[in-house]
Amino acid sequence: MATSKAGTMKMEERLLTVSIALLVLIGLMEVLIGNYTKSIALMADGIHSWADTIVSSLVFIGIKLSKRGPDGKFHHGYGRAETLFGLIAAMVVVTIGAILMYESYLAFVAPSPLIYPSLAIAAVLVAGVVSFAIAAFKIRLVRRSNSTALSVDAYNSIKDGAASFIVLIALVLASFGYLYFDALGGFIVSIMIIIIAYISIKESSIVLMDGCIYGGICKEIYNDVHSRIEAAPNVRRLNALKLRQIGRTIKVEAMIELDGQLSVTQAETITSTIKKTIMESHPEISSVILETSAAKDAKA
Numbered sequence: 001m002a003t004s005k006a007g008t009m010k011m012e013e014r015l016l017t018v019s020i021a022l023l024v025l026i027g028l029m030e031v032l033i034g035n036y037t038k039s040i041a042l043m044a045d046g047i048h049s050w051a052d053t054i055v056s057s058l059v060f061i062g063i064k065l066s067k068r069g070p071d072g073k074f075h076h077g078y079g080r081a082e083t084l085f086g087l088i089a090a091m092v093v094v095t096i097g098a099i100l101m102y103e104s105y106l107a108f109v110a111p112s113p114l115i116y117p118s119l120a121i122a123a124v125l126v127a128g129v130v131s132f133a134i135a136a137f138k139i140r141l142v143r144r145s146n147s148t149a150l151s152v153d154a155y156n157s158i159k160d161g162a163a164s165f166i167v168l169i170a171l172v173l174a175s176f177g178y179l180y181f182d183a184l185g186g187f188i189v190s191i192m193i194i195i196i197a198y199i200s201i202k203e204s205s206i207v208l209m210d211g212c213i214y215g216g217i218c219k220e221i222y223n224d225v226h227s228r229i230e231a232a233p234n235v236r237r238l239n240a241l242k243l244r245q246i247g248r249t250i251k252v253e254a255m256i257e258l259d260g261q262l263s264v265t266q267a268e269t270i271t272s273t274i275k276k277t278i279m280e281s282h283p284e285i286s287s288v289i290l291e292t293s294a295a296k297d298a299k300a
Contacts, residue, residue, distance in 0.1 A: 097193030104186035117175035128164030
């Protein structure tokens with residue numbers, strides 16, 4: 001399992017490296033052609049690509065840090081580095097979205113005709129196709145690794161591709177003389193940026209505050225672990241069950257009451273069996289801590 005995880009993280013790093021390089025080139029292409037063709041929407045999409053470069057770079061740093069093991073300062077390791085950098089990346093995206101919204105408003109107030117609109121259309125079409133291709137690869141890795149930060153980056157790439165195709169429609173309409181659509185395309189892109197960033201900030205904040213979302217399956221894991229503990233032999237009562245998400249793993253903490261007639265050895269065997277069963281059923285669970293006490297009353 002360790003080798004598989006290491007291999008997955010290596011693939012994530014390579015994909016993010018390629019993603020960063022492509023986004024820089026695409027952004028440069030769109031900004032230069034947007035400036036030449038006088039398209040605010042195309043320039044906005046190019047700046048958007050550069051914003052995604054910042055996001056991918058921050059996520060890359062987060063994944064690198066998360067690979068460090070526990071040390072004297074961080075006894076639980078650096079697993080939350082991914083979530084932290086995902087949060088920072090989302091905040092950067094919000095700022096970029098606000099700037100683009102303002103620039104689009106200015107272009108809407110004073111629209112100008114496009115120069116060589118076919119060139120602008122071709123550029124944004126290439127950008128959209130590349131963004132969706134990158135997003136597809138990231139989603140495949142997210143399903144294998146359950147990385148919160150990479151998930152943010154994957155949705156960001158989907159949003160980038162969708163934004164490019166919205167700009168494509170806007171440019172086609174603007175090329176027929178409907179000049180306001182160029183500015184409107186830039187405005188819609190900025191709205192999309194802010195909405196996706198809000199969702200990312202919300203999810204990352206939940207994890208950093210010891211919440212558990214983990215792709216939306218935390219409730220399912222909680223219910224399954226709860227059932228397994230209560231069904232275990234000689235367990236009288238489950239007093240507390242808590243899940244904590246750290247990076248791409250989940251830690252389980254529970255307080256249980258065991259039959260008061262059990263010996264210490266028997267109690268240790270039961271708790272070891274419960275831990276093993278839970279971790280084998282859910283590979284994403286990295287540790288199970290069971291606090292036990294002896295029940296004084298009969299099991300209901």
